[in-house]
Amino acid sequence: xxxxxxxxxxxxxxxxxxxxxxxxxxxxxxxxxxxxxxxxxxxxxxxxxxxxxxxxxxxxxxxxxxxxxxxxxxxxxxxxxxxxxxxxxxxxxxxxxxxxxxxxxxxxxxxxxxxxxxxxxxxxxxxxxxxxxxxx
Amino acid sequence: xxxxxxxxxxxxxxxxxxxxxxxxxxxxxxxxxxxxxxxxxxxxxxxxxxxxxxxxxxxxxxxxxxxxxxxxxxxxxxxxxxxxxxxxxxxxxxxxxxxxxxxxxxxxxxxxxxxxxxxxxxxxxxxxxxxxxxxxxxxxxxxxxxxxxxxxxxxxxxxxxxxxxxxxxxxxxxxxxxxxxxxxxxxxxxxxxxxxxxxxxxxxxxxxxxxxxxxxxxxxxxxxxxxxxxxxxxxxxxxxxxxxxxxxxxxxxxxxxxxxxxxxxxxxx
Numbered sequence: 001x002x003x004x005x006x007x008x009x010x011x012x013x014x015x016x017x018x019x020x021x022x023x024x025x026x027x028x029x030x031x032x033x034x035x036x037x038x039x040x041x042x043x044x045x046x047x048x049x050x051x052x053x054x055x056x057x058x059x060x061x062x063x064x065x066x067x068x069x070x071x072x073x074x075x076x077x078x079x080x081x082x083x084x085x086x087x088x089x090x091x092x093x094x095x096x097x098x099x100x101x102x103x104x105x106x107x108x109x110x111x112x113x114x115x116x117x118x119x120x121x122x123x124x125x126x127x128x129x130x131x132x133x134x135x136x
Numbered sequence: 137x138x139x140x141x142x143x144x145x146x147x148x149x150x151x152x153x154x155x156x157x158x159x160x161x162x163x164x165x166x167x168x169x170x171x172x173x174x175x176x177x178x179x180x181x182x183x184x185x186x187x188x189x190x191x192x193x194x195x196x197x198x199x200x201x202x203x204x205x206x207x208x209x210x211x212x213x214x215x216x217x218x219x220x221x222x223x224x225x226x227x228x229x230x231x232x233x234x235x236x237x238x239x240x241x242x243x244x245x246x247x248x249x250x251x252x253x254x255x256x257x258x259x260x261x262x263x264x265x266x267x268x269x270x271x272x273x274x275x276x277x278x279x280x281x282x283x284x285x286x287x288x289x290x291x292x293x294x295x296x297x298x299x300x301x302x303x304x305x306x307x308x309x310x311x312x313x314x315x316x317x318x319x320x321x322x323x324x325x326x327x328x329x330x331x332x333x334x335x336x337x338x339x340x341x342x343x344x345x346x347x348x349x350x351x352x353x354x355x356x357x358x359x360x361x362x363x364x365x366x367x368x369x370x371x372x373x374x375x376x377x378x379x380x381x382x383x384x385x386x387x388x389x390x391x392x393x394x395x396x397x398x399x400x401x402x403x404x405x
Contacts, residue, residue, distance in 0.1 A: 088290040090283075091348065094272055104271065108278035115286045 152179025163231030167193030293378030
């Protein structure tokens with residue numbers, strides 16, 4: 001396995017860099033998230049990567065969850081259901097399988113943007129496969 | 137199309153065909169559009185109605201407020217039946233509409249011939265097939281429109297294309313946020329389990345295989361409990377379909393409902 005393919009594995013930070021590129025090109029992100037401002041930490045089995053969002057762009061991808069406005073927390077198994085299956089953030093959150101730490105008014109006000117940001121994770125598998133950098 | 141007058145308020149309905157009355161009752165955040173691919177089919181052999189529940193579509197609020205219980209909605213359905221002088225209609229209710237149909241049959245048993253519950257109206261304990269975690273339901277009041285829209289996108293079956301999903305989500309976004317939140321309260325407060333002993337009316341279930349909010353399993357368990365009490369029941373499970381079969385796969389749904397209605401007619405003979 002070379003460095004590139006290793007880097008594209010979820011939840012490594014390079015997977016999130018690919019995710020950021022794919023997300024910025026996604027129609028739903030451009031439509032529903034263009035006014036979203038904030039930072040979301042994706043926490044997987046205690047390890048987090050934070051993405052910053054500003055007016056339809058992803059301003060940063062960094063390790064850790066310090067100062068994140070929203071922390072979405074779940075086990076690797078739970079995240080893999082979101083990333084690889086037809087299962088949405090709403091379903092996992094509603095059932096309590098995934099936890100979101102945030103100010104509840106901000107979370108609900110921005111719910112649609114956060115929903116589509118999470119749905120964008122499903123497109124990474126296709127993008128990685130197309131570039132030949134997927135999990136072997 | 138027309139309005140029924142219910143104690144000073146107007147309830148919008150669409151009507152097709154002649155014969156035995158069949159009333160379609162939509163789910164949360166929806167309206168008569170929910171049955172646009174179905175009602176004409178049933179107008180060929182029934183006097184088929186689709187109604188906008190109070191506060192939905194073109195129907196007025198009752199008392200200036202959205203209904204917040206299946207009992208309130210059931211009262212409106214009963215008044216609609218009386219206003220049009222319909223004789224023992226069959227109710228076909230989807231999701232929250234299934235809960236309302238069952239409540240109508242429980243509260244007005246002499247007025248309803250049978251209920252077909254589509255992806256709803258099953259007897260489980262708790263708020264829904266997959267329970268709402270405590271704060272989620274109350275937080276949804278902050279932004280019920282986006283919550284309901286993404287809920288619709290989340291409950292459809294794997295065979296439903298994204299364009300169709302977005303159309304359904306858009307249709308639900310026509311509903312007022314105040315009514316949307318009241319719908320959430322309505323369907324999560326329905327408890328058939330606590331009233332099943334009162335059931336006298338046949339209740340049949342149609343459910344999508346991929347529906348995780350009202351699962352095929354809970355529908356089968358409910359039907360078995362009804363049958364053990366001597367109530368006509370049964371379950372029809374639709375492969376690859378989610379929570380809204382009449383939109384997701386209208387032809388499959390219509391064929392299935394035809395079977396259900398035929399089963400009921402045969403049972404009456």
